[in-house]
Amino acid sequence: MTESAVVVGLRASGRPAFSRGHLAGRFGLVGEDLFPRGARGRQARQTWPIEEEPGAGRPVAVGDTRPSPEERRPLVAAGHAHGATVLAHWFPPDPAGSPRREALRAARARVPDAGVRATSGRPRRPTRAAGFDAVHAVRRDGRGGREIHPTA
Template identity: 60%
Template sequence: MTTGTDVAVFVGLQASGKSTFFDQRLSGRYTLVSKDLFPRGARNKQRRQMRLVDEHLAAGRPVAVDNTNPSPREWTPLVELAHAHGATATAYWFPPDVTGSLRRNAAREGRARVPDAGVLATLRQLRKPSTEAGFDAVREVRFDGRGGFEVRAEPLHAPGSPDDPADHGAAGQAAFGMRAGASARTGPTSSPAVRCLRRKGHPTGKRPGRPVDPFDTR
């Protein structure tokens, strides 16, 4: 049984518009959790993040997790925590635009700017989220060319696969080439919590229920 609470998990490169998207579209409805908000020298950031998400869900507050979250290693614990609280988990997928991310990153200052190698390292790990990966819904987010965003349900690429490196320009193709066939690798096996749900009759490891759509104005 779902509670009507949702965990929004952002998946995308650094400087892909995730934080701006939150400010424009989810702020005021979701509580923001991000490792970037922790002090630079903070220890156990993953544990702290999970504790915050757990506390917000226990209080019935929707949560948006604004990190790169590039692969199942990062997003699976969030999905499982959401379902453990009877909440839904929605992925917000920011398809990689390496040239654009590098350009926007170069314009940042101080802590907000990361080395270009960091952006390319994230690209090599990046996988497209899917309902097969445990999410209750996936929404694709792109810039609309007018300072805002377009949000579309169910992206076009095959579930669980990396985006097409041909779409990324020379920098993206080079980064994908560095992993030498790693695109065929799959994510980690399901956790004990997901296997328990499957034994209870939920074949995908998810609790039933439709995720809250923050863009539904009906």
């Protein structure tokens, strides 16, 4: 069965690095971090692969902040509509670490502090009740790597 994955976390949580390091071999990757700055139609660009790729038998992973269940719902529904198992990889908020890591980005890639703060209080953990077939929490292991834990 084909899989779709939604990688959920705040800016500077490590979503793109995790996706490239852990998902790239199994999934086609899409997400706002991969689009040119100023690209139009970001939502449609991210939803399209979830709608098209699983139907063609190709797994896809979408990485984005997607802080609320309402923002994730179209991706979950599109994956299920094509018979895909829909996974969530959740990066629990790190209110102190995310702004520090964001400040280390090149100026062109950096989101203003106000943008980081605007989403910092909004993330809600993805759940099976919201339609995900499995939810995994991804945390830093303190040694530069990640620990991935299934959640209830």
